[in-house]
Amino acid sequence: MTEPIRINRSSTRKPKPKDADLGFGQIFTDHMFVADFQEEKGWYDPRIEPYGPLSLDPATAVLHYAQAVFDGLKAFRGVDGKIRLFRPQKHVERMNNSARRLCIPPLDADLALQSLVKVVDIDRDWVPSTVGTSLYIRPTIIASEPFLGVRPAKSYIYFVILSPVGAYYPEGMAPVKILVVDKYVRAVDGGVGGAKTSGNYAASLFASDEAKHEGFTQVLWLDGVHRKYLDEVGTMNIMVKIGDEIITPPLTGTILPGVTRDSTLALMRKWGLKVSERQVSIDEVVEAHGRGTLAEVWGTGTAAVISPVGELAYQGKRMVINRGQIGPLTQRLYDAIVAIQYGKAPDPDGWTLTI
Numbered sequence: 001m002t003e004p005i006r007i008n009r010s011s012t013r014k015p016k017p018k019d020a021d022l023g024f025g026q027i028f029t030d031h032m033f034v035a036d037f038q039e040e041k042g043w044y045d046p047r048i049e050p051y052g053p054l055s056l057d058p059a060t061a062v063l064h065y066a067q068a069v070f071d072g073l074k075a076f077r078g079v080d081g082k083i084r085l086f087r088p089q090k091h092v093e094r095m096n097n098s099a100r101r102l103c104i105p106p107l108d109a110d111l112a113l114q115s116l117v118k119v120v121d122i123d124r125d126w127v128p129s130t131v132g133t134s135l136y137i138r139p140t141i142i143a144s145e146p147f148l149g150v151r152p153a154k155s156y157i158y159f160v161i162l163s164p165v166g167a168y169y170p171e172g173m174a175p176v177k178i179l180v181v182d183k184y185v186r187a188v189d190g191g192v193g194g195a196k197t198s199g200n201y202a203a204s205l206f207a208s209d210e211a212k213h214e215g216f217t218q219v220l221w222l223d224g225v226h227r228k229y230l231d232e233v234g235t236m237n238i239m240v241k242i243g244d245e246i247i248t249p250p251l252t253g254t255i256l257p258g259v260t261r262d263s264t265l266a267l268m269r270k271w272g273l274k275v276s277e278r279q280v281s282i283d284e285v286v287e288a289h290g291r292g293t294l295a296e297v298w299g300t301g302t303a304a305v306i307s308p309v310g311e312l313a314y315q316g317k318r319m320v321i322n323r324g325q326i327g328p329l330t331q332r333l334y335d336a337i338v339a340i341q342y343g344k345a346p347d348p349d350g351w352t353l354t355i
């Protein structure tokens, strides 16, 4: 699709929230990006429109069979006033990989990147400036064909919406309490755990709700076969530091290939730390805690950034980590990532795209 992006500006402007009032994903900007796909035309009519409802036939495939993928990335207003997108190409690549897994036609990578840049540019006044706030970008593709048969749809809608956000968890940077579940599973080998597809999130709600009722912020999923190896948190990848080894589960298709995970691993390798992408069982974590070598646990994610885990609970046993405080490596990673995102530190790997 080489069509130029049409721009239909909104004639009204919504009031903008104060940075201090920002939560996660409740407020949306003035514009959105939209493009359509039809089998015979490919992706067509890329455009920016006033933010507003989509009109869908009740028979629309996505409403029945969840043929949908999305991604999530952020734009930051730097200390120099410039706006930077963090690793947008990597997010486009991941969205297209998710799309292929769900039989959704991928977007042209240049157009997808342009869609993010253009819509953020039009709503650039919405990018908040306080450290810890950002403009969350949510590109999404849904099957739009009104048809009740189970097969890949013949038409799709791609849209990008924007939301000024603060911290994802109400705890902010305070350590979160996480329940390790072995009663429910998120993904199995050969399934769609590695794709950012809507159904994965719907399927996680029941266990998350149970955990919340017990006072936990989130659940940590174990692998779906043995219910033994750490998978991910659902909104974050997980990392544990046992002794001097930092361990995170490998990308074998059951967990999301997190962009913050990737950035964090790159930084730690650059710092000369001992980093392993390997299976780590919950028993190994429990034993390490018993021996006093479970030094730090944290999650990584675009929305959550780096989130310290202060407590893990498993089969009725509660493990407090680093006295419930943020650990030194967790803090160092947070500071390093945030410094690049807000233009306070050099960006030697070209992770940010200034617009």
Ligand code: COI
Pocket (backbone or CB within 6 Å): 071, 072, 073, 201, 234, 235, 236, 301, 302, 303, 304
């Ligand atoms: C993200 O970190 O961007 C996510 O998509 C996690 C969650 C908000 C769904």
